[in-house]
Amino acid sequence: MYRKLAQEDLDRYHHEGYMKYGRIISKRQGDGLPLPWHQDAAYWALEPMKVMTLRLAIDDSNVENGCMRVIPGSHTWGLIPHVPYTVKEQILDQEMADIKLDESKAVDVELKAGECSFHEPFLIHGSKPNFSTKRRCGYTIRFMPPETKLNRSGRFANHPLFLLRGKDLHHTNSYANIP
Protein backbone atom coordinates (compact mmCIF):
# COMPACT_ATOMS: atom_id res chain seq x y z
CA MET A 1 0.00 0.00 0.00
CA TYR A 2 2.88 2.40 0.77
CA ARG A 3 4.18 1.87 -2.71
CA LYS A 4 0.79 2.47 -4.30
CA LEU A 5 0.23 5.63 -2.29
CA ALA A 6 3.69 6.90 -2.95
CA GLN A 7 3.31 6.18 -6.64
CA GLU A 8 0.04 8.06 -6.83
CA ASP A 9 1.58 10.98 -5.07
CA LEU A 10 4.69 10.89 -7.17
CA ASP A 11 2.43 11.61 -10.09
CA ARG A 12 1.10 14.64 -8.28
CA TYR A 13 4.40 15.82 -6.92
CA HIS A 14 6.55 15.84 -10.01
CA HIS A 15 8.20 12.45 -9.65
CA GLU A 16 10.20 13.28 -6.60
CA GLY A 17 10.51 11.46 -3.29
CA TYR A 18 7.98 11.04 -0.58
CA MET A 19 8.05 10.54 3.14
CA LYS A 20 5.97 9.68 6.16
CA TYR A 21 5.80 9.29 9.90
CA GLY A 22 3.32 7.35 11.99
CA ARG A 23 2.02 6.41 15.42
CA ILE A 24 -0.27 3.92 17.14
CA ILE A 25 -3.40 5.22 18.82
CA SER A 26 -4.84 2.51 21.03
CA LYS A 27 -7.88 2.98 23.23
CA ARG A 28 -8.10 0.22 25.79
CA GLN A 29 -11.44 -1.41 26.47
CA GLY A 30 -13.32 0.49 29.16
CA ASP A 31 -11.00 3.45 28.71
CA GLY A 32 -12.96 6.57 29.54
CA LEU A 33 -10.76 8.95 27.61
CA PRO A 34 -12.08 10.94 24.65
CA LEU A 35 -9.91 12.51 21.98
CA PRO A 36 -10.95 16.15 21.85
CA TRP A 37 -12.01 17.88 18.65
CA HIS A 38 -8.88 19.03 16.91
CA GLN A 39 -7.18 19.67 13.59
CA ASP A 40 -3.88 17.88 13.04
CA ALA A 41 -2.49 21.03 11.43
CA ALA A 42 -2.51 22.72 14.86
CA TYR A 43 0.10 20.22 16.05
CA TRP A 44 2.50 20.13 13.19
CA ALA A 45 5.35 22.42 12.26
CA LEU A 46 5.00 21.78 8.53
CA GLU A 47 5.40 24.26 5.71
CA PRO A 48 3.47 24.07 3.44
CA MET A 49 0.79 22.06 5.24
CA LYS A 50 0.64 19.36 2.58
CA VAL A 51 0.14 16.08 4.39
CA MET A 52 -2.33 13.23 4.26
CA THR A 53 -3.11 10.86 7.11
CA LEU A 54 -3.87 7.21 6.58
CA ARG A 55 -5.53 5.52 9.57
CA LEU A 56 -5.28 1.76 9.41
CA ALA A 57 -7.72 -0.02 11.72
CA ILE A 58 -5.89 -2.71 13.71
CA ASP A 59 -9.15 -3.55 15.51
CA ASP A 60 -12.71 -3.06 14.39
CA SER A 61 -13.52 0.56 15.11
CA ASN A 62 -17.14 1.50 15.70
CA VAL A 63 -19.45 3.73 17.69
CA GLU A 64 -19.36 1.33 20.66
CA ASN A 65 -15.59 1.45 21.10
CA GLY A 66 -15.12 5.12 20.29
CA CYS A 67 -14.37 5.33 16.57
CA MET A 68 -13.06 8.54 15.05
CA ARG A 69 -15.69 11.17 14.28
CA VAL A 70 -15.28 13.92 11.70
CA ILE A 71 -17.03 17.14 10.76
CA PRO A 72 -17.61 16.87 6.99
CA GLY A 73 -16.35 19.85 4.99
CA SER A 74 -14.31 21.26 7.88
CA HIS A 75 -11.06 20.63 5.98
CA THR A 76 -11.90 23.79 4.01
CA TRP A 77 -12.35 26.03 7.08
CA GLY A 78 -8.66 26.82 7.62
CA LEU A 79 -6.85 26.65 10.94
CA ILE A 80 -9.00 27.21 14.00
CA PRO A 81 -7.35 28.36 17.27
CA HIS A 82 -6.41 25.56 19.67
CA VAL A 83 -5.85 25.74 23.41
CA PRO A 84 -4.00 23.41 25.82
CA TYR A 85 -5.87 20.21 26.60
CA THR A 86 -5.03 19.40 30.18
CA VAL A 87 -6.90 16.15 30.79
CA LYS A 88 -4.41 13.68 32.31
CA GLU A 89 -3.15 10.54 30.52
CA GLN A 90 -3.95 12.03 27.15
CA ILE A 91 -2.02 11.54 23.94
CA LEU A 92 -3.18 14.97 22.72
CA ASP A 93 -2.26 18.17 24.48
CA GLN A 94 -4.31 20.63 22.43
CA GLU A 95 -7.95 20.90 21.59
CA MET A 96 -9.95 23.30 19.51
CA ALA A 97 -10.85 26.51 21.25
CA ASP A 98 -14.48 26.86 22.18
CA ILE A 99 -16.09 27.54 18.85
CA LYS A 100 -19.67 26.89 17.93
CA LEU A 101 -19.32 23.40 16.54
CA ASP A 102 -22.51 21.70 15.45
CA GLU A 103 -21.77 18.19 16.68
CA SER A 104 -25.01 16.94 15.16
CA LYS A 105 -23.14 17.16 11.82
CA ALA A 106 -20.43 14.74 13.00
CA VAL A 107 -20.00 11.52 11.04
CA ASP A 108 -18.72 8.32 12.66
CA VAL A 109 -15.91 6.70 10.69
CA GLU A 110 -16.53 3.02 11.39
CA LEU A 111 -13.88 0.63 10.06
CA LYS A 112 -13.32 -3.11 10.10
CA ALA A 113 -9.87 -4.30 11.10
CA GLY A 114 -7.64 -3.98 8.05
CA GLU A 115 -9.65 -1.14 6.49
CA CYS A 116 -8.33 2.39 6.42
CA SER A 117 -9.53 5.96 6.16
CA PHE A 118 -7.76 9.11 4.99
CA HIS A 119 -7.99 12.64 6.26
CA GLU A 120 -6.56 16.04 5.53
CA PRO A 121 -4.70 18.15 8.13
CA PHE A 122 -7.48 20.72 8.61
CA LEU A 123 -10.30 18.20 9.03
CA ILE A 124 -11.91 18.60 12.46
CA HIS A 125 -11.98 15.21 14.15
CA GLY A 126 -11.95 13.52 17.52
CA SER A 127 -13.44 10.52 19.25
CA LYS A 128 -15.56 9.60 22.23
CA PRO A 129 -14.35 7.41 25.12
CA ASN A 130 -14.21 3.66 24.68
CA PHE A 131 -16.60 2.28 27.28
CA SER A 132 -16.97 -1.05 25.45
CA THR A 133 -15.27 -4.35 26.22
CA LYS A 134 -13.23 -4.22 22.99
CA ARG A 135 -9.90 -2.48 22.42
CA ARG A 136 -9.80 0.06 19.61
CA CYS A 137 -6.35 0.29 18.10
CA GLY A 138 -5.32 2.05 14.92
CA TYR A 139 -2.09 2.98 13.20
CA THR A 140 -1.81 6.43 11.72
CA ILE A 141 0.71 7.15 9.00
CA ARG A 142 1.31 10.63 7.69
CA PHE A 143 2.38 11.02 4.09
CA MET A 144 3.84 14.23 2.79
CA PRO A 145 5.76 15.37 -0.27
CA PRO A 146 9.42 16.30 0.20
CA GLU A 147 8.71 19.95 -0.54
CA THR A 148 6.95 20.06 2.84
CA LYS A 149 9.50 21.07 5.43
CA LEU A 150 9.39 19.79 8.99
CA ASN A 151 10.60 22.53 11.33
CA ARG A 152 12.84 20.60 13.69
CA SER A 153 12.32 22.34 16.98
CA GLY A 154 10.58 21.40 20.21
CA ARG A 155 8.78 18.08 20.02
CA PHE A 156 9.88 17.54 16.43
CA ALA A 157 13.61 17.95 17.08
CA ASN A 158 14.30 14.22 16.67
CA HIS A 159 11.17 13.14 14.87
CA PRO A 160 12.03 10.49 12.26
CA LEU A 161 11.01 10.98 8.65
CA PHE A 162 11.48 8.30 6.03
CA LEU A 163 12.01 8.87 2.34
CA LEU A 164 9.80 6.19 0.85
CA ARG A 165 10.91 6.36 -2.74
CA GLY A 166 12.56 8.50 -5.33
CA LYS A 167 14.85 11.41 -4.52
CA ASP A 168 14.30 14.49 -2.42
CA LEU A 169 15.09 17.30 -4.83
CA HIS A 170 14.21 19.97 -2.27
CA HIS A 171 16.80 18.99 0.40
CA THR A 172 14.66 20.56 3.09
CA ASN A 173 14.48 17.60 5.46
CA SER A 174 16.74 14.99 6.99
CA TYR A 175 15.72 11.34 6.92
CA ALA A 176 16.14 8.31 9.08
CA ASN A 177 17.09 4.95 7.62
CA ILE A 178 14.09 2.75 6.88
CA PRO A 179 14.24 -0.03 9.50
Ligand SMILES: O=C(O)CCC(=O)C(=O)O
Ligand atom coordinates in the same frame (compact mmCIF):
# COMPACT_ATOMS: atom_id res chain seq x y z
O1 LIG B 1 -8.08 7.67 16.41
C1 LIG B 1 -8.70 8.69 16.70
O2 LIG B 1 -9.69 8.68 17.42
C2 LIG B 1 -8.24 10.02 16.19
C3 LIG B 1 -7.02 9.88 15.36
C4 LIG B 1 -6.39 11.18 15.11
O3 LIG B 1 -6.58 12.15 15.79
C5 LIG B 1 -5.49 11.25 13.98
O4 LIG B 1 -5.23 10.22 13.34
O5 LIG B 1 -5.03 12.35 13.66
